[in-house]
Amino acid sequence: MFVLDGDYGVDDAIALLSLAGEPGVRIVAVGSVHGNTDAARAARNALTVLDLVGLREVPVAVGAARPLAQPVELSAEVHGDDGLGGVAPPEAAVGRQPVGTPAAVQLVEAIRAHPGGCTVLATGPLTNLALAVLLDPGIVELVPRVVVMGGTLDAPGNVGTHTEANFAHDPEAADLVLRAGWPVTVVGLDVTMRTWLEEEDLARLAASDNPAARFVSEVLPHYVQFYLGRHGRPGCPMHDPTAARLALQPELARYVELPAAVELRSPTTRGMLLLDRRPFASHPPGAIPVRVAVEVDRDAVVGRLVDGLVRGDAGLQSPTS
Numbered sequence: 001m002f003v004l005d006g007d008y009g010v011d012d013a014i015a016l017l018s019l020a021g022e023p024g025v026r027i028v029a030v031g032s033v034h035g036n037t038d039a040a041r042a043a044r045n046a047l048t049v050l051d052l053v054g055l056r057e058v059p060v061a062v063g064a065a066r067p068l069a070q071p072v073e074l075s076a077e078v079h080g081d082d083g084l085g086g087v088a089p090p091e092a093a094v095g096r097q098p099v100g101t102p103a104a105v106q107l108v109e110a111i112r113a114h115p116g117g118c119t120v121l122a123t124g125p126l127t128n129l130a131l132a133v134l135l136d137p138g139i140v141e142l143v144p145r146v147v148v149m150g151g152t153l154d155a156p157g158n159v160g161t162h163t164e165a166n167f168a169h170d171p172e173a174a175d176l177v178l179r180a181g182w183p184v185t186v187v188g189l190d191v192t193m194r195t196w197l198e199e200e201d202l203a204r205l206a207a208s209d210n211p212a213a214r215f216v217s218e219v220l221p222h223y224v225q226f227y228l229g230r231h232g233r234p235g236c237p238m239h240d241p242t243a244a245r246l247a248l249q250p251e252l253a254r255y256v257e258l259p260a261a262v263e264l265r266s267p268t269t270r271g272m273l274l275l276d277r278r279p280f281a282s283h284p285p286g287a288i289p290v291r292v293a294v295e296v297d298r299d300a301v302v303g304r305l306v307d308g309l310v311r312g313d314a315g316l317q318s319p320t321s
Contacts, residue, residue: 002026002027002118003027003121004027004030004120005033006042006121007124007125008036008049008083008124009036009078010079011237011240011241012036013049014238014240014241015244016049017052017216018308019244021212025248028058029060030046031060031063032061034066034169036075037075037083039064039065039103040062041088042062042083044091044098045082045083046060047060047095047096047097051096059099060098060099061098061101064131066127067127067170067172068170068172069171075165079223085220104131104135107128108132108135111142116143116144119143119145120146123149123244124166126173127173130172130173133177133180143182143183144183145185146177146184147185148185148187149166149239149242150164150166150167150186150188151166151188151189151292153256153275153294154294155188155190155193163271167271171264172262174262179260183288186260186273186290186291187242187246187253188292188293190294191253191294191295192238192243195238196235198234199235202224204306204310205306205309208309241301242296246296255291258275260273260274262274
């Protein structure tokens with residue numbers, strides 16, 4: 001079972017589609033957060049994806065509209081003003097509304113309802129997760145895994161020299177989540193910049209008649225154009241879908257386990273993932289090592305993603321797992 005939390009831009013939407021297409025995976029709740037777009041639009045985008053694959057019973061909650069301790073910054077340049085590359089349906093066209101419960105409260109309730117049974121997958125800034133821990137610190141003992149798309153260890157940052165967007169958009173929340181004492185796996189730019197959709201992958205998606213593949217082909221052009229401008233390379237990285245795949249198949253990556261924190265003070269590296277690589281490093285009371293992905297099987301991750309979208313796996317989710 002999964003509880004999802006994200007800022008539902010282009011790659012979050014693709015990650016949600018990929019999970020929806022996995023037989024045996026159950027999504028019990030989805031929360032939105034500021035980041036790729038505002039939290040309210042992110043929730044509508046999540047509803048759009050869930051309705052596309054027939055998962056209309058999954059509740060979607062609007063989450064934090066801003067970070068804990070800094071002004072909000074949105075990534076419209078990357079994902080478009082609507083978060084879906086300019087092709088999101090208007091609000092009136094979305095078939096249902098988010099639930100009235102805030103995302104952080106929904107997260108607590110979902111974990112409490114399924115103690116030991118829910119993996120938390122976070123693909124946006126970690127504000128909702130931090131608020132949930134502050135609301136109910138006991139949930140950290142009830143979660144078997146928290147998989148986070150964020151941070152970078154050795155790869156260059158994407159919003160600063162050493163900083164990745166999700167951590168930089170709320171450093172205090174990221175630091176709290178990494179130190180909370182639950183088992184965290186960080187899937188950062190060290191691996192997600194390697195899981196690049198190449199031109200042949202885009203062509204396969206564009207040639208498919210499957211609704212999920214057509215949706216992805218519609219939302220990708222703005223995203224692809226952004227990365228072409230930044231990297232001079234056709235295609236785009238699959239940040240959030242990589243985190244989703246490693247949540248399902250952790251064996252597709254190699255990891256290091258080290259004490260972790262997030263830089264909060266430096267104006268130039270605020271939001272930077274800090275790992276203590278010293279052999280004699282100790283942990284703060286209650287903290288446990290964070291698992292960080294450092295290598296990935298690119299072909300397996302991207303191949304499974306594209307195959308699932310083209311083949312039409314989306315909507316085959318088991319209602320009982």
